[in-house]
Amino acid sequence: MYSSxxxxxxxxxxxxxxxGTEEFFGAAYPxxxxxxxxxxxxxxxxxxxxxxxxxxxxxxHILNCAxxxxxxxxxxxxxxxxxxxxxxxxxIALLRPEAQVxxxxxxxxxxxxxxxxxxxxxxxxxxxxxxxxxxxxxEEMFTVVTSRAVKAMTTLIExxxxxxxxxxxxxxxxxxxxxxxxxxxxxxxKRCRLSQPKIHIVDGGIxxxxxxxxxxxxx
Numbered sequence: 001m002y003s004s005x006x007x008x009x010x011x012x013x014x015x016x017x018x019x020g021t022e023e024f025f026g027a028a029y030p031x032x033x034x035x036x037x038x039x040x041x042x043x044x045x046x047x048x049x050x051x052x053x054x055x056x057x058x059x060x061h062i063l064n065c066a067x068x069x070x071x072x073x074x075x076x077x078x079x080x081x082x083x084x085x086x087x088x089x090x091x092i093a094l095l096r097p098e099a100q101v102x103x104x105x106x107x108x109x110x111x112x113x114x115x116x117x118x119x120x121x122x123x124x125x126x127x128x129x130x131x132x133x134x135x136x137x138x139e140e141m142f143t144v145v146t147s148r149a150v151k152a153m154t155t156l157i158e159x160x161x162x163x164x165x166x167x168x169x170x171x172x173x174x175x176x177x178x179x180x181x182x183x184x185x186x187x188x189x190k191r192c193r194l195s196q197p198k199i200h201i202v203d204g205g206i207x208x209x210x211x212x213x214x215x216x217x218x219x
Contacts, residue, residue: 014040015058020206024066028094031121035090036062038117046113048085059207064173065148066091067204067211071171072144074098079142081133081160082106082150086114088173089146093126102140103128137162148173153181153197153214154188161192161218170194170216178212193219 014036025032039057043049053061065088072078072092076099080089083103093101103118103126105111111130118126129136133145145160145168156172164170174181182197189196195217203210 013054015055017058018063018206018208021058021063024063024204024206025094028097031123032062032066032091032094034121035086035094035117038120039085042113042116043085046109048110048113059209061085061087062091063204063207064211066095067202067207068092068146068171068173068213069095070202070204071169071200071213071215072096072099076100076143077141078102078144078146079104079133079136079140079160079163081145081147081156083114083128084110086117087148089126090117090121090123092146093123094121097125099125101126102142104131104133104136106130106132132159133163134159141165142168144169144171146171146173153178153185157185157188157192157194157216161194164218166218168218170214172214172216174199174212174214176212178214182214189216195219 022029036057039049040054044051068088069092078099078101080103083089083105086103089101089103103114111128114128140163142163143165145164147156198215200213201210202213
């Protein structure tokens, strides 16, 4: 089903998926497992994932990002900013095959890795763009912008508000300190005609430690 691009690397330390993961991904579970194997092998070898992350790839990375898919509609065009190892863009694409997902990444080596993985997973709803998102004004337009561990909220808003269409949304995965970040965005939100942020605490019925998803809507 898939091309053989994985190296002969020992992945015995790869975290066992939590109970319910197969049901969570449904038909996409084989591809999600293949993606986990890529992260644990080529992802580490190419420097996209730290070797210490191998025993928490499912909970801290794949599922942590996959829960964002509940906010994505089939009609959405998603721009994943600073996609890196395809997080959260690839898990979203696996769970929402009708949505269009654009992985935006400026670093050549990461782009090459993403191309290899997307091709191997046969993700026809994914496109990869080598650029910084602020360079895509007048070239791309998204209904949703996603990000994970990409700069502070003020910077993310500055970078993305012009590539969102009417009623476009920012969905940013953030940590426990997000309140302090958001406190600095009030004037910027008003200037960019964006709504007040909502913080969603989501676990997808599978995560012991929920994800924090900041949602901001373009007025």
